[in-house]
Amino acid sequence: MTATDTTRRLEISSIKSFGEYAWKRLSARPRLTVGCILVAFVVFMGIFAPWIAPNDPSESSINVLIGPTHANWFGTDDLGRDVFSRVIYGARTSLIIGIGGAVVAVLVGAPIGLLAGYLGGVVDLILVPVIDLFLAMPALVLALIIITMVGASFGNIVLVLGFVMWPIIARLVRGQALTVKTQPFVDAAKVAGAGPIWIMRKHVWPNLMRVIAAQFAIIVSFCIFTSASLSFLGLGVPPPTPDWGGMVRTGSDFLSINPLMSLAPGLAVAVTAVGFYLMGSAVE
Amino acid sequence: MFGVVVRRLALGVPTIFAATLLLFVSVAKLGSPAAEMLGQDATPDAIAALNLKYGFDKPVLEQYLNWLASALHGDLGRSYVSQELVSETLIHALPVSLELAFWAFLFALLASVILNTVPVGRSLLTPFTTSLNVIGMAVPNFMLGLFLIFFFAIRLKILPTTGWVGWDQGPFEHLRHLVLPVLTLAAYYFATFSIIYRAEFLSVQRRLFVRVAAAKGLSNWHVAFTHILPNAILPVITIAGLSIGQAIGGAVVTETIFSMPGVGGLFVSSIVGHDFPTMLAIGMITVAGVVLFNTIADLLLAIVNPLIRMS
Numbered sequence: 001m002t003a004t005d006t007t008r009r010l011e012i013s014s015i016k017s018f019g020e021y022a023w024k025r026l027s028a029r030p031r032l033t034v035g036c037i038l039v040a041f042v043v044f045m046g047i048f049a050p051w052i053a054p055n056d057p058s059e060s061s062i063n064v065l066i067g068p069t070h071a072n073w074f075g076t077d078d079l080g081r082d083v084f085s086r087v088i089y090g091a092r093t094s095l096i097i098g099i100g101g102a103v104v105a106v107l108v109g110a111p112i113g114l115l116a117g118y119l120g121g122v123v124d125l126i127l128v129p130v131i132d133l134f135l136a137m138p139a140l141v142l143a144l145i146i147i148t149m150v151g152a153s154f155g156n157i158v159l160v161l162g163f164v165m166w167p168i169i170a171r172l173v174r175g176q177a178l179t180v181k182t183q184p185f186v187d188a189a190k191v192a193g194a195g196p197i198w199i200m201r202k203h204v205w206p207n208l209m210r211v212i213a214a215q216f217a218i219i220v221s222f223c224i225f226t227s228a229s230l231s232f233l234g235l236g237v238p239p240p241t242p243d244w245g246g247m248v249r250t251g252s253d254f255l256s257i258n259p260l261m262s263l264a265p266g267l268a269v270a271v272t273a274v275g276f277y278l279m280g281s282a283v284e
Numbered sequence: 285m286f287g288v289v290v291r292r293l294a295l296g297v298p299t300i301f302a303a304t305l306l307l308f309v310s311v312a313k314l315g316s317p318a319a320e321m322l323g324q325d326a327t328p329d330a331i332a333a334l335n336l337k338y339g340f341d342k343p344v345l346e347q348y349l350n351w352l353a354s355a356l357h358g359d360l361g362r363s364y365v366s367q368e369l370v371s372e373t374l375i376h377a378l379p380v381s382l383e384l385a386f387w388a389f390l391f392a393l394l395a396s397v398i399l400n401t402v403p404v405g406r407s408l409l410t411p412f413t414t415s416l417n418v419i420g421m422a423v424p425n426f427m428l429g430l431f432l433i434f435f436f437a438i439r440l441k442i443l444p445t446t447g448w449v450g451w452d453q454g455p456f457e458h459l460r461h462l463v464l465p466v467l468t469l470a471a472y473y474f475a476t477f478s479i480i481y482r483a484e485f486l487s488v489q490r491r492l493f494v495r496v497a498a499a500k501g502l503s504n505w506h507v508a509f510t511h512i513l514p515n516a517i518l519p520v521i522t523i524a525g526l527s528i529g530q531a532i533g534g535a536v537v538t539e540t541i542f543s544m545p546g547v548g549g550l551f552v553s554s555i556v557g558h559d560f561p562t563m564l565a566i567g568m569i570t571v572a573g574v575v576l577f578n579t580i581a582d583l584l585l586a587i588v589n590p591l592i593r594m595s
Contacts, residue, residue, distance in 0.1 A: 129295075133302050136574045140533030141551070145563065148555045149310055225424045229537050232426045233552050245426075252430055252541070256438050263434060266427040270419075277422035 032282035035217075038275030042268075046091035055082035057089040057242045074260040087264050089242040094224050094272055097158055097237070101223035102216050104162020109169030110212060116170070117177025118200050124174075131174070134167040139222070140229055147235045154237055157230065161223045168222075172215055173208055180207045210283065217280030221273045228269045244269045292582050296575035301352075303571040304564065308348045311560050355568065361561035363554075370565045373550065378569075380448060381535055381546035387466040392473030393524070400482045401513055403504035413478060420475025425534045429468040429541040436464060446543045465542045472534050476527045477520050484516040491515075518589060525581025532570050 026033040045052060058081065068075050074083035116127035134142075142164045150156050180186065181204060189199050230236045231245025239246065244265040251262025342350075354361065360370035399413045419428075437445040443464055449457045488494065489512055497511045498504075532548070539548035547566055554562035 129299075132295075133299055133306075136299055136571060137303060138533035138570060138574075140536060141567070141570060144536070144552070144555050145307060145567065146310065148558065148563075221422050225422065228424050229426060229533075232424075232537065233540060234556060245424075248426060248430065252426075255430070255434060259434055259438070262430055266424075266430055270423040270427050273422040273424065274418055277418060281418075281421075 029282055031278050035275050035278030035280075035282060038271055039279060042091050042272045042275060043095065045088050046095050049089045049092060052088050055085040057081065057086045058240060068260060074264045075258040076261075083247075083258075083261050083264055086242040086247060087244070087268050090244045090247065090265060090268060091272070093237055093241055093243045094228070094269065097154070097161065097227045098220040098224035098272070098276070100158035101161030101165060101227070102219040104159060105165035105169050105219050105223075106212060106216060108162060109166035110173050110208075112166070113170035113173025114177050114200055114204065114208070117174035118181050118204055119196065120178075127170075128174075131167045131170050134164070135171065137164075139164040140226055143226055143230060144233065144235060147230060152230075152235050152238060154241070157227055157237060161226060164226070165219050165222060168219065169212070169215060172211060176208050176211050177204055180204050183207075214280045214283035217276045217283075219280075221276035221280065224269060224276065225273045228273075289579060289583060292575075292579040296579060299575055300568065300571050304352070304568045305348055307564055307567045308351065309344055311564065351564070355565070360565040363562050364557075364559045370561050373562065374547065374565060374569070377545060377547045377550045380544055381539065381548060384462065384465055384469060384538070384544065384546060385535060387462060388469035389473055389524070391466055392470040392477055393520070395470070396474050396478035396481055397513065397517065397520070400478060400485055401508050403508045413482070416471075417475045417478050420471040420473075420478075423471070425468055425472065425537040426541050428471050429464065429538060432464045432467060433541070446541070448542075448544045448546075465538050465544060468541070469534055469538045473524075473527065476523055480523045481516060481520050484519050485512055488512045488516045514588075518585060521581050521584050521588075525578045528574055528577040532573065 026036075074087065076082060112127055112131070116124045116131070143160050146160045146163065147156065150160070186199060186203055189203050194202075227236060228245030228248070231243050232249045234249060236245050237243040247265035248262045248269070251258075251265065254261055351361070358371060360374070362368065363370055363373065366373075399409060399416075402409065433445050436443040444461050447461055449461045451458050494507060494511055497507045502511075535546070536548035536551055538544075539546045540552050543549070547569070550562065551566045553559070554566065
């Protein structure tokens with residue numbers, strides 16, 4: 001334990017309330033704090049969308065493309081729908097796709113990386129070129145091609161995002177596994193008679209959790225980013241669902257009439273992606 | 285030096301083949317090109333006729349080898365949509381994308397290195413650069429592009445919204461149309477370079493020779509630019525080679541927002557129009573570009589770092 005650790009511990013032990021404790025911890029890490037606040041804000045928006053949104057997001061009206069008013073904070077879109085409500089409901093789409101894609105990426109990438117890194121040898125020789133091959137392909141380009149083939153639907157987008165993001169996780173996990181397996185406790189487990197599967201599950205995996213969690217948040221950010229780009233290019237979530245990327249796409253044609261129609265959902269994508277990115281990059 | 289190139293290409297060339305095979309198989313297996321081309325009212329006879337014409341009925345591997353053989357002879361087939369030669373279309377689109385990428389790359393490199401090296405005003409510059417890094421990493425290109433269009437073209441009216449003007453219509457007008465796309469595309473490059481360079485800069489700064497240089501009485505500027513910079517820039521070269529692939533994805537979006545007649549825009553339209561020959565050709569060029577740039581990056585590293593050259 002270093003000197004700074006000791007002083008930090010002493011400081012913490014002198015703290016009275018939980019609020020004060022939380023504040024000390026968070027203010028020491030501004031990156032994480034800002035990230036958490038942004039993410040919490042978007043998650044709150046997504047969960048409580050029906051209570052926050054003033055209007056039905058899919059209800060059209062005759063007031064087409066009006067600017068911001070008291071009734072429609074961000075104005076209305078080309079079908080007369082309330083942009084503010086649509087942005088709030090869009091949080092659900094973005095979060096589900098982003099987190100779903102990252103979960104798929106971890107489920108595919110982590111075992112592959114773990115096997116390549118821990119087992120090494122032939123397994124590593126086969127898996128590394130595969131990982132490199134996928135890393136060489138630009139994620140967005142690959143996603144575009146596969147989406148064209150399988151068709152754009154909610155489920156497909158989640159699967160495709162996971163499929164293009166897994167090599168990032170696999171490479172990271174492989175690298176970490178290579179370091180962890182040289183640790184004495186792995187040798188100790190081997191001496192105690194543990195098999196490779198037991199060691200990977202009980203000794204290597206828990207040591208990777210922290211890095212994977214950090215990378216998970218970054219992948220969520222990349223997934224939100226990429227799915228919004230897909231929607232922007234016209235290959236995202238099918239229309240009736242309020243989706244930020246798609247809103248930016250239609251809104252960009254009316255940029256000089258109601259700029260908020262595209263800038264507001266665009267800003268929402270940016271805030272969400274930045275939030276998750278900050279959370280993930282703070283831990284690294 | 286020669287060994288570096290050989291080693292890179294020994295890995296890279298199979299990568300190009302594997303990637304194109306992957307693309308080819310996914311195109312062939314996941315959709316019926318003939319049915320896609322003819323639309324919903326296609327009769328089975330018409331589909332069969334088209335299958336025969338383009339050879340879609342043959343085994344996938346045979347189709348791939350045929351395609352590869354003609355691609356290696358420079359024949360990338362004809363577009364299903366416009367019936368024009370794909371190679372012809374690409375020759376017009378490539379210079380646009382390459383120029384956009386070149387300016388963006390140059391701008392990002394200079395900005396990231398200068399902002400992270402300048403020894404004055406660090407207390408203001410550091411938060412500024414860090415924020416730019418986060419924006420470049422996590423804010424989607426289309427969003428940046430849209431904000432830039434909104435402020436500079438619609439509100440301030442000092443730059444054109446979209447479009448592309450060739451050199452022949454005057455260099456000033458040409459460059460004026462490039463400013464916003466270049467800034468949009470440079471954001472991602474900037475963030476990648478800046479994060480790596482900054483980390484390396486800080487670690488080189490702690491090295492003994494830097495202290496010696498400072499102790500000799502050299503100015504902060506001199507130490508930063510002539511002693512730390514050359515030693516900290518190496519990883520940027522590697523990462524520049526690696527990030528080219530992701531940047532191509534960024535170019536696709538950037539060219540779409542600014543309606544530029546480049547490869548990225550062509551790629552999107554080929555995807556939307558299910559124009560597989562164009563799509564495959566661009567896929568191949570992309571992967572080949574990634575391999576090429578990785579090789580160049582390795583070569584540059586070998587040139588600047590004798591340790592790598594010797595091994």
